[in-house]
Amino acid sequence: MSGHSSYVPKSGIERWLDVRLPIVRLMHDSAVSYPTPRNLNYFWTFGGILTFMLVAQIVTGIILAMHYTPQSTLAFNSVEHIMRDVNYGWLLRYLHANGASMFFVAVYVHIFRGLYYGSYKAPREVLWILGVVIFLLMMATAFMGYVLPWGQMSFWGATVITNLFSALPVIGETIVTFLWGGYSVDNPTLNRFFSLHYLLPFMIFGVVILHIWALHVVGQNNPTGVEVKNVAKDTVPFTPYATIKDIFAMVVFTIVFSWFVFYQPNFMGHADNYIPANPAVTPSHIVPEWYFLPFYAILRAIPDKLGGVVAMGSAIVVLAFLPWIDTSKVRSMSYRPIARQLFWAFVAVCIGLGYLGAMPAEGGYVTASQIFTVLYFGFFVALFIIGLFERPQALPNSIADSVLDTLKGGSGARLATATASEPNAKG
């Protein structure tokens, strides 16, 4: 989609730099003149929001690391020290802790948007798989970050999650001992988790660069799923259109984020994590952070240790295979009457699993988790089968056509002004 560079160096310095390191040209081509489909809706702003959240987490995290002590007897108190003694320490920690949750809110919207509009289909398979890799790295980072305060949930969360590997036959126990650096979760475990928690965000950053690179090679998908045919008619330049829209969405997102930070800073945490880690007592009800609950429910639904671990892993890995699971040629579910209903059912199943993951593992909750686990995987089977016979609705000829149709339906008077330069047409 990216054609010839339209960058023209304006000053002597820019001309000098351009023939030595064309970095300004690169930024101009990828963030200013880059053509974006003109019909993108607000679900497309979450990529920008996620980039913002990654940077915010890295900045607050680096600062927290300046005041935190990764030592099992001191870690808990050093977090309290950040909360009480460090100037604005409470703010930085609440930004970082709630930032993790908001990061996952944004990534789930981003993933479901890709799912609904078929953003994983050719030629965007690699783009999508890189996204799944980022998601996995995010999960690992969030998990290890949650261990660092060394409260009861930190300790027992670490115990339960590292023990998942003990389910592997033969090598499982050795892997767990190597993860712990001892015979149980202890100081060596805390030290290495801190080291890795600091490393992984930069690995995420690296994969994000690949993700954006792949995006700029294949171009953005759009709500119709129809590829750009005429750059002049179907697209608008990234700046100012996408830039302003992204900034606006980011501001709205930040308002919600701030509400949590300033009014409900512990809403998404667990009270048990304000009790220092005690290896002799497990909290009566262990639950992971909300963003892991659906996967946790799948883990507990299977009455077999290895089976549960395999099912949980598959629930994530199956996403990477979506480009080949979905057999339909039509990208956007806006034009797929059956798949669209299936999609919303899948959203409901994921929310249901999240609820069940937070409930105790007994009685009816276990049975319900088992049913929902079958439904979760059933979605992917159904997506494969439906694509074979589903009759899609008529697709618009082009992005520009779909925009004009919308305007016609909305207001006849607007039609006359709907020219290629009309910015309102983009929403």
Add this chain to the structure above:
Amino acid sequence: MAHATDTTSTETTRRDFLMLATGAAGVVSLGAVVVPLVSQLAPDAQTIAAGAPMDVDLAPIAEGQAIKLFWRGKLIFVRHRTKKEIDEALAVDISTLRDPQTDQQRTKPGHEPFLIVYGNCTHLGCVPLGNSPGDPKGDFDGWFCPCHGSHYDSSGRIRKGPAPLNLPVPPYAFSADTKIRIG
């Protein structure tokens, strides 16, 4: 490369030998670098040294009572079982068990009242409840793991729930009538 010698030749040359030797040396060096990088993850000397044998006096543990202690950083339950609990453990038909073991295999002869097991659930490592008087003991008068609902009987054997194995018995021996040495 322009100056390369006849590349179509199938003869073994000194260059082929050098290529193989370099490749082999590279693989060996890589392995030599990986060993310390991975080995440092294993329990260190201090952690291993902390696992020396430990003496425990069982006399203060009253019948029906259980205590928790740590050896090698791992939690251990010592339970002084009641007559009823021992009888229940002996009455089980072991062919019905997920991890078949008799109660005799899990205790020392002549010291049946004392059950000594690791205190972490074999599912995902939580600490099962059942040591304190008010705790739920599960459906089999032993332990109940609150995390994922595993039930252990009064011999520490898995009876219900996701855990695959019985609570393991640590290595120990009676050094006197009411004294044990763990390790």
